[in-house]
Amino acid sequence: MLFILRWIPARLKLWIYTSLSRLLPEEQGGAGGKVHFFKFRIPLVLKRSDRIESTEADALRFLNRVVPHLPIPKLIDSFRIDDVVYTLMTRLPGHNLTQLDREEEFTEEAMKPIVQDVLDIIEELWKVPQPAELNGQVMLSASGGGLPHPVAFHESLGGPYPSTYDCYKTMVMNMSAHPPGHFNPILKDKIVWVPTDLTMRNVLVHNGRVSGMIDWEDSGWLPRHWFLHTLRFPRPGCEGAWARYWYFTHRFEPEIEEAFDASNASGVLTYFLCP
Template identity: 40%
Template sequence: MLYFHAYCIHKLFDDIWARLLDLATSLQQLLILSLSRPLVNTHNIRAFRFGIPWIVKVTQRTVSTEAHALRYLHAMGLGLPVPQLIFCCIHRGITYTVMTLIPGTSLMDAILGGDMTPDAVESVAQEVAVVLSKLQTLRQSPTDAGKVMMSASGHHLPDPVVFFEKRSGPYRCALDLWAHCGDYFDLTEMKGDVEPATLDIMAAEPIQYVHADLRIYNIIVHDGHLSGIIDWEDSGWFPSSWQVHTLRWPRFGCYGPWLQYWLRYHFSEEAEAAYAASKTFLIKSPV
């Protein structure tokens, strides 16, 4: 009987605590929404009122979020031009991430407005290449070494094979990820179809931290120079050639002088070799 009463009291306090937490996040959500307004031409970004230089991203996920990525990137002390995380809260399965507003305009808007010549776009691309070189110095923790399609929080990421309709990963090694992207049932099937030399090249490339969507609408410019890079929620650990694919696949936001620069740019020897090898078995770009 005493055990039963203790259990009931414990459950009561758990329920009260859960309700208090829900109330607290409800108040945070209300405050965020009342202090901000929807940003034009976006579906999940809100800008703060009263000249406060913050924005809030609203996402229907609680793992692999922008907050996880920004915390990690700033903790590494590389001085990257990325937003500063102010705070985030989760309310009923939705994450509200408040971060600083990067000054300037998107490279896409600058190009469409006639403010960026092809040479100016190339200059910005060179500045982005410097950021990529800094990202390449990051190393996985020993406990996660080799895992790919893994976010800064250690979780899965949007699956490009099914048009981001679901999440997949982390994969235990790069070859498992490539087997998935090559539409093979598993690595065993891939090994029966792909040349061993190609597999060796794919297995030898290093794992790097990659921004999965470096298109011109995520590049912010100010006075003709790189001001910052945004939209890090889908960034994470990938094979190094993944970054090559993200920048050399012609599509909306990756065209013109921007695309031409990355088609000429020389990534690391391992990344270039794996990129060339991957195109021998991939049906389409993995990003």
Template identity: 25%
Template sequence: MSTISATFRPPTDLWRDVPILGRLWLAFPARLRLSIYHFIWWAADRIYGRHLTTRVRRILPGIYLKYGQIKASEPHAMVLLRRHTKLYSSIALDYIPHELHPRYNLPPIDVAFLLMTAARGQRLMDVEHTLEPEQITTIGLDLRQYLSDMHNIPNPYKYGLCSAAGAGLDALLFGNNDLPTSEDIRSFHAWLRERMGRHWPVMQPRVQPIFSKYDDQQPVFSHGDLSEDNIMVHNGRLSGLIDWETAGWMPPYWDYVLARWHYSPACKTIVRLAIPEHSDRERYEMIVSAGVSRGYDPANFDSFETTDVI
């Protein structure tokens, strides 16, 4: 999966969306900033140890450096959020994509450094055991307003459905490759129907009502991965969302379908409170359609009435 799906906005445009110190840092050449990031990462590996799962390190109070296969959609989403809303999240300070050349003549890998501010609060997964039922309800209602404001972020690109960077969208539910851009929701559903191929006659009664309901609606800016590790909480209230690599303009049902709540009853309650207009049947049938589009037989999936995965 290519990580540099679109070129990040030039620093001259980014400057108006970062704090003053960030603007001063962006005045240095990208090659110099990249060298410093490499040195910081190298030094941190030797001080704290190298771990394959380590993607983010705190390098200053309130400042984090993220490294790896980071899609351009993540900093783009942060910029759009800061530019068009007053919602809380991390602030993208710098993003430098480059190629990593592995040993043994292996092909180069697209990687990037992302410099960003810390998000306020703690992950829901770290505090949910301390939350009272009324606090969980409050967080769900906070998230409802957060998503409502987020949905109004305008799309500056020529594609109706695309990532925050204007390219293909990362949606692991549909496979390891990015979803292609689409002109509108109807076109996306046509693509999905084509992907289901010979299984479409079986799937049509299950998903055509959903397709027909949303075909003519407008895409909304979506996070694409609501989960207990991406919802931030502070003092019993929602304090923001993190990890925006999956963000983009998608059908209104997108955040409900792609939410990950299987191991967190609190997250399940919060998302259901935040997005009450969408049904578990829609969620399940779209999950099944994603599986069928990846080559699975519909017979492998239970009906909505008998499933226990929702």
């Protein structure tokens, strides 16, 4: 099947895929008209990326290889038309947390098994070693390109940078203005694979447990504390019991929290690290 798809012209594939699918409304996680769900109970999803590097397809290709056991969509096909990349992937079961939260307000007690499932997935991701040839590079995608940069309000890519220090130099107005050693916890923090958009709409739940995590387009190699910024910054999709749990209840390893506190200190970051 995959061999046959390689020989179908891109525009014909797009016509076939869109004919078999429907546009997912944004309130259901449709990401601004970029996601199509297939009809006729076909468990596939088509997603459009408005860039040609650091795409959803690049991330899924990498993740399917290094963590095939995790509940992450499987890449079926990808193709480019002009400056747009289309990714065909499997559809995971369940409803996202935003949809479920509309029906019934989650309590922290009800969130615990869901949060634990998420943490187990993150732990597996953080066990994936960064290839030696990358040698501590950050803001680095699976394709070797950059990731959405906070300075550009996440509208354009930045990086990759050779180190966390070089990355922070692009986000901090004057690093020398801070006390000696202030950035040490940040610079010592491990480089891992970070999902940078883990909002409620990207966590799927079935029968009270996590059945999938989606939207990996902007994920990549970053220091661990970057993940805490994505969880603890209130915004649409990071609210209610979900936001309260990450902000007030859960604490990561002391080294990660120390790096987060240092990065969150007054006058350090001028830009938000999450979209």
